[in-house]
Amino acid sequence: MALRIARHGRGWQVRPSDILRVGPGFDLGGFDTSATPGFDGGKAAGEAAIATLGGRLSELQEKLYAESRAGGSRAVLLVLQGMDTSGKGGISRHVLGMVDPQGVQVRSFGVPTPEERRHHYLWRIRRALPRAGRIGVFDRSHYEDVLVVRVDGLVDGDPWLERYREIERFERQTEEAGITVVKCALMISPDEQLARLAERLERPEKFWKYNPSDIDARERWDDYMHAYQDVFDHTSTPSAPWHVIPADRKWYARLAVTQLLVDTLTDMNPSWPPPGFDVSAERARLGALLTERADADREPPASRRKGRRKGR
Amino acid sequence: MALRIARHGRGWQVRPSDILRVGPGFDLGGFDTSATPGFDGGKAAGEAAIATLGGRLSELQEKLYAESRAGGSRAVLLVLQGMDTSGKGGISRHVLGMVDPQGVQVRSFGVPTPEERRHHYLWRIRRALPRAGRIGVFDRSHYEDVLVVRVDGLVDGDPWLERYREIERFERQTEEAGITVVKCALMISPDEQLARLAERLERPEKFWKYNPSDIDARERWDDYMHAYQDVFDHTSTPSAPWHVIPADRKWYARLAVTQLLVDTLTDMNPSWPPPGFDVSAERARLGALLTERADADREPPASRRKGRRKGR
Structure with a gap:
């Protein structure tokens, strides 16, 4: 029997990360x-x-900013993977759209350019890591190099185990540099994908x-699922685990990612930095300036909304 | 007598750029x-x-994206300048916050790093130009190098005229690369600044x-105003003019910048690209796949919201 009282946030019965x-x-x-x-x-x-x-x-x-x-130097990196139409772009728009654009860096990774x-x-990938204080979003990522590259046979040989180790090392370095990595795979059914593709037409x-x-x-759906399974088996680490998110219902995928980000940032516990100055002294200094300007105007200090430049 | 009927958008009597x-x-x-x-x-x-x-x-x-x-290769670059507290950050948050984060690149320029x-x-500056399809925002910009650098005497000599020419050339190259430059200076009164600084305390x-x-x-307000005046006199060109925006009222500054961006993009007239494929043929191909899956399931096609993976 499901718990009727949310333990974690409104409506969540368990912490979604768990x-x-x-x-x-x-x-x-399955x-x-x-x-x-x-x-x-x-x-x-x-949605509420x-x-x-x-x-x-x-x-x-x-606060992180x-x-x-x-x-x-801390930042967050949200890695989004998923088949076409799985809703990665919608996460950027609807979840990160709730955050100050100054604090968000979205980067999509398509077919590599010649350079x-x-x-x-x-x-x-390294060049696109988020700057301190930001939430970076990778819409597709370095995982394309063990997914589409593998399924389409775009490199010779069988470098996958080596690449998993390389990716694990890269993500560990990223975490050591202060960037918390949150990895989400949005999974849809073939039927759902077909319906979404039809919508685009x-x-x-x-x-x-x-x-x-x-x-x-x-047509290579099963090959992709096999490649994803291997990715989950080999690159889900304690500090950068994979979250596999059912995404046939867009609202659920967006809610899950939002809650994962909130939980991640809550755990990071950023706090307003202490002032690097003497607050009382600065208040006194500003107070004196306010009085001075009021005197100069030979009238009571202008109210906030009525402030006017006096012939300067 | 002011026109009572808006000629351009709701409430605007003139195109704000004019x-x-x-x-x-x-x-x-004045x-x-x-x-x-x-x-x-x-x-x-x-606000409405x-x-x-x-x-x-x-x-x-x-559409641009x-x-x-x-x-x-087209993009837009919004250059924001203004004294401290003039509301540059609020423009990023409240104006660009209305746009898909995937389409926005905000970059602040503070004191230069050692590198x-x-x-x-x-x-x-060149490294931070927006990628194709995006609206880039510079919160402060290359103009700092003819404003604070000048007022604080951070370089020797009198290189300002040379720098204005350099900046003009740079902006022309930027426009030639497909990036439309929209320059806005948010101007507040010293009284308004004082009130906003006091709020931060x-x-x-x-x-x-x-x-x-x-x-x-x-304390160097007049020097700044002098430096701004010179910037406006020397770097306002027909293709990249300066817009000087009264910013004591935050709502007005945000409205003006929003309308300037909308007018700029309307003039650029981006359009949905024509399909690079045969729409009827693709519709037929998807239709066949839908039928095929329905047959395989030996039941009517699953409705959108009830789509389930069938044992794959």
């Missing part, structure tokens, strides 16, 4: 992409929860999101 | 920072107009935004 994190024996084959694990409530409750969490996320990010301005191709596959303003090759990728 | 753009003989000395030029309406009407314009701005940016995905100092002052969560040296900068 239920969505890849654990030993995780099997993608994964239900239409489920809403851990959340007791439907779409309306989910997202709106509430948005304020919290925004405040936590602002303030911390960075005082010399802190990127001349470098190691992590080269473009309905209106001319959606055509640009459609690519005939997306259909070809569908 | 009234805010620096023209011949522009005199900062500039009223508390005015709301060109807009017939108060704060409530202004911003919300309406937000949807338009978001759609225009998405779509265009870039189809090979387009930046080893390069030409435009080095860090009221609550611990605002302390990090306060810097005692901001008060020192106030």
